[in-house]
Amino acid sequence: MEGDACLASFIDRGSVESHRYFLARRTVLEMLRDRGYAVPAEDIDLSLAQFRSIYGQEPELQRLRISAYLRDNCTEKVLVLFCGPAPVTLPLLRVIIASVEIEISRLILILEQKPTASAREAIKSLPYKAETFQIEELLVNVTKHVLMPTHQILSEEDKQSLLKHYNVKENQLPHMLASDALARYYGLGPGSVIKVTHIGDDIGQHVTYRCVI
Structure with missing residues (x-):
């Protein structure tokens, strides 16, 4: 039926995981732009289909990372890391931090579970400004x-x-x-x-x- 075919075109047949990462990553890019970082418009305007063609239905977290510099200060660099579904414990946090470049001035961690108390304390003691967001907070741009x-x-x-x-x-x-x-x-x-x-x-x-x- 023509009507059924029309309705079917609105059904998302991709993975929930890729859709969540797409929405969260787009909000993060908009957030960085609004904070004054240089973010390419084409990255923000990426469609869900384009996102999936680039990152797949099960995106690799390493490929989702974002780095950008302030438009008016090229020495101020932010790095955004997606931490995945695993519990954010102190050992996992140490692995994540080990992959961070020394020259960043700000780190944003996108979490899917709340960090343990020891991990939260370790985040506070990092030598650069560090922020955490739950991925659910970023599915919609407030x-x-x-x-x-x-x-x-x-x-x-x-x-x-x-x-x-x-x-x-x-x-x-x-x-x-x-x-x-x-x-x-x-x-x-x-x-x-x-x-x-x-x-x-x-x-x-x-x-x-x-x-x-």
Whole structure:
């Protein structure tokens, strides 16, 4: 039946594993771009079919790794590693870290299981900034939600101008926790200030500022 054939065209006949890695990797690439890293647009725009033709139905984790430099500072390099389904224990973490280049300034680990307590402590003690995300957090880009307002990260200069203009200290601004999904997406630490622009039929345009704590 023609109708059945049309519906069948929407069925994903590939592996769930490859689909999850495709979605997570695309979100990571968008996240790096939004943080100011140089990421090729063609990598972000890769379709699921193209992804599978390159990486297969069961992608090798080593091939999924991503590295990029900041657009305005070629000495700042980030490395993204997918850790796979195995429990992230201290021995596994040591194997992963052994494969990391010395010259990176930031490491992002994509996990499928929560790390053990000893592994978490080891991550904190690394000589470069290290972040972890569960793969489920990256299947959807939180900044693309239809109800999400526009977020703009203020430069240090703009932040100081804002504080001076309103004669306030940063701790007097509304807060955003460093554990907030938006703060984690942009890689923000304490003291970062975000301009939040809400647009709606009932309120028009409304701007607020939030400081990460």
